[in-house]
Amino acid sequence: MVLNRIGDFGLVIGILIIFVEYRAVDYATVFAVTPILTNKVFSFLSFNFDLISIICFFLFIGAVGKSAQLGLHTWLPDAMEGPTPVSALIHAATMVTAGVFLIARTSPLFEYTSSMLSLVTVVGACTAFFAATVGLLQNDLKRVIAYSTCSQLGYMVFACGLSNYSVGVFHLVNHAFFKALLFLGAGSIIHAVADEQDMRKMGGLKKLVPFTYSMMAIGSLALIGFPFLTGFYSKDVILEVAYGKYTLEGHFSYILGTVGAFLTAFYSTRLVYLTFLCRPNGYKSVICKAYDSSYQICISLLLLVIPSVLIGFYAKDMIIGFGSDF
Amino acid sequence: MFTATENMNRVDSEFIFHIYKILPVILSLLGATLSFLFYSFGSGLLISYPILKYVTLVLRVAMTLADPYQFLEVIEEAQNLLAQPQRVPQVEAAAGAAQPQRVPEVEGVPQNEQLPEVEAAAGAAQPPRVPQDELLPGFEHVRQA
Numbered sequence: 001m002v003l004n005r006i007g008d009f010g011l012v013i014g015i016l017i018i019f020v021e022y023r024a025v026d027y028a029t030v031f032a033v034t035p036i037l038t039n040k041v042f043s044f045l046s047f048n049f050d051l052i053s054i055i056c057f058f059l060f061i062g063a064v065g066k067s068a069q070l071g072l073h074t075w076l077p078d079a080m081e082g083p084t085p086v087s088a089l090i091h092a093a094t095m096v097t098a099g100v101f102l103i104a105r106t107s108p109l110f111e112y113t114s115s116m117l118s119l120v121t122v123v124g125a126c127t128a129f130f131a132a133t134v135g136l137l138q139n140d141l142k143r144v145i146a147y148s149t150c151s152q153l154g155y156m157v158f159a160c161g162l163s164n165y166s167v168g169v170f171h172l173v174n175h176a177f178f179k180a181l182l183f184l185g186a187g188s189i190i191h192a193v194a195d196e197q198d199m200r201k202m203g204g205l206k207k208l209v210p211f212t213y214s215m216m217a218i219g220s221l222a223l224i225g226f227p228f229l230t231g232f233y234s235k236d237v238i239l240e241v242a243y244g245k246y247t248l249e250g251h252f253s254y255i256l257g258t259v260g261a262f263l264t265a266f267y268s269t270r271l272v273y274l275t276f277l278c279r280p281n282g283y284k285s286v287i288c289k290a291y292d293s294s295y296q297i298c299i300s301l302l303l304l305v306i307p308s309v310l311i312g313f314y315a316k317d318m319i320i321g322f323g324s325d326f
Numbered sequence: 327m328f329t330a331t332e333n334m335n336r337v338d339s340e341f342i343f344h345i346y347k348i349l350p351v352i353l354s355l356l357g358a359t360l361s362f363l364f365y366s367f368g369s370g371l372l373i374s375y376p377i378l379k380y381v382t383l384v385l386r387v388a389m390t391l392a393d394p395y396q397f398l399e400v401i402e403e404a405q406n407l408l409a410q411p412q413r414v415p416q417v418e419a420a421a422g423a424a425q426p427q428r429v430p431e432v433e434g435v436p437q438n439e440q441l442p443e444v445e446a447a448a449g450a451a452q453p454p455r456v457p458q459d460e461l462l463p464g465f466e467h468v469r470q471a
Contacts, residue, residue, distance in 0.1 A: 031328070104327050105327075107329065111330040112330070117333070162335070163330070163335070164329075164335075164336065165329065166327060224354050225351065226354070226355075232351070235350065237339075240339040240340075240342065240347055243342050243346045244338045244341075244342050254346070257350070258349055261354045262356065264354070265353070265354040265355070265356075265361065266360065266361040267361070268358070269365075270365060273361065278365065320336075322336070322337075
């Protein structure tokens with residue numbers, strides 16, 4: 001909660017500076033006036049700051065807090081104490097992506113300050129890498145997925161930092177589907193094994209919950225970026241534009257993003273293996289009673305698995321295609 | 327969403343080397359494969375004999391290096407080696423030239439019982455002591471010792 005308040009504080013300060021300097025807070029006015037104010041200096045306590053940079057810095061703090069970027073990220077795994085459907089909705093698809101959306105929506109401000117774009121790129125790339133390394137060593141099923149969310153948010157943020165906002169938003173959309181699928185699948189598993197969340201106490205569930213296994217496998221493959229699944233279309237483009245930027249921060253983010261992709265594949269496969277494929281490690285009384293969830297849950301998983309496979313292919317041209325107005 | 331013209335690079339990214347395009351996919355597939363193999367056979371590999379043997383060897387080397395008495399022995403041997411003065415080639419040649427002449431065998435006298443005058447001659451023909459200033463450079467501390 002404290003971390004979110006820090007982010008909120010930054011966002012409020014950014015909005016206040018906008019109001020003081022622009023005398024308005026509506027997007028149209030602010031974006032129209034911004035090109036005129038590119039060289040304006042903001043004075044505070046005898047210190048002079050570039051106005052656009054300082055506004056973007058505080059807006060970015062808000063985005064960091066909300067999107068769980070490096071430094072203000074610890075609230076997201078801790079929030080996994082809540083119910084799994086809440087995690088699927090809020091902590092994967094809607095709320096945490098607000099920071100990425102904020103950066104994309106205020107792109108007319110960020111585009112006039114290259115230093116802040118570099119900062120956004122570096123922070124996003126570090127988050128993508130760092131969260132992947134942490135996810136590698138987690139044993140709680142939901143915390144692995146939470147750190148995976150954190151890592152994927154890093155990809156989105158550094159795509160925005162590379163001025164490819166549409167690519168970041170494309171990954172945001174794709175990620176929402178397969179991450180919600182993974183969270184709901186995780187909830188189904190936890191329900192099946194008597195609320196056990198430790199992966200070390202699972203195993204051998206492949207034959208006991210085959211439907212959930214197939215859903216989780218598809219979600220994990222989409223997260224990994226397996227060719228022609230949803231994650232592949234967006235993550236691949238993000239790393240392409242990172243290298244194609246031909247700048248120091250571009251290559252830095254490409255390297256960290258590529259290593260992060262390797263780590264993502266590693267911990268996703270680890271999750272599937274420890275949960276479904278290895279020998280049963282839980283209590284016999286629990287494992288033997290594991291069963292697939294009711295048809296309501298299965299229907300929701302089915303509804304999510306279809307876009308997790310197809311949305312990347314079908315939405316690619318619409319969102320990031322050349323000449324697209326998105 | 328707005329992108330400044332100088333920041334547009336989507337077209338440039340289409341023309342990067344193919345290896346940089348497919349490297350993330352390759353690494354992803356590699357990561358998944360390695361993870362599966364590691365968790366399938368990793369525990370067996372960790373306790374298998376070759377790795378244990380290797381680990382034991384490494385541990386032995388590490389313990390040897392960490393043992394202070396081993397170091398003392400090595401240092402002592404090195405000091406002994408350094409304490410023996412090495413001779414320069416000219417001195418060696420001079421020493422060879424000053425070797426005692428082989429005494430012809432005297433009938434009735436065993437080889438190991440040389441005559442007193444012969445022993446005296448052999449003593450006189452001992453190689454001259456190497457002058458201290460002819461020691462190899464770097465061995466001055468030996469002279470001081």
